[in-house]
Amino acid sequence: MPSDGDVAFLSFGLRAPGTLRCVNIRLPECSFHSEMSDCATGRCLGSARYYGNAFAGELTIPTDTFSSLNSLFVKLERRSWFFDEVGWLEIPPTARPNWITAVGRKLVERPVTS
Secondary structure: OOOOOEEEEEEEEEEEEOOOEEEEEEEEEEEEEEEEEEOOOOOEEEEEEEEEEEOOOEEEOOOOOOOOOOEEEEEEEEEEOOOOOOOEEEEEOOOOHHHEEEEOOEEEEEOOOO
């Protein structure tokens, strides 16, 4: 949970089939690299890049943080009284079904070749 004045970006999705992951990223007030941490363990998962200011910006995370085969749920968490300002937003999967090939018992993404 962020402290007063802090803003955290929370994301929840699947890392691999059946493996849930929740990531916490503290957002700075200006462009910066920010540490990503696992919400369950607190372990550092790498860094994200924030471009922007305190009012608007773009957050970039490594592509292998979550599976592109499933939806991702995100929210901004700010300390304010007791209510949830926005709730969770769903981002649809980015992989198209014809990109997925079953190899043995694992699913892997493969780009479509013409």
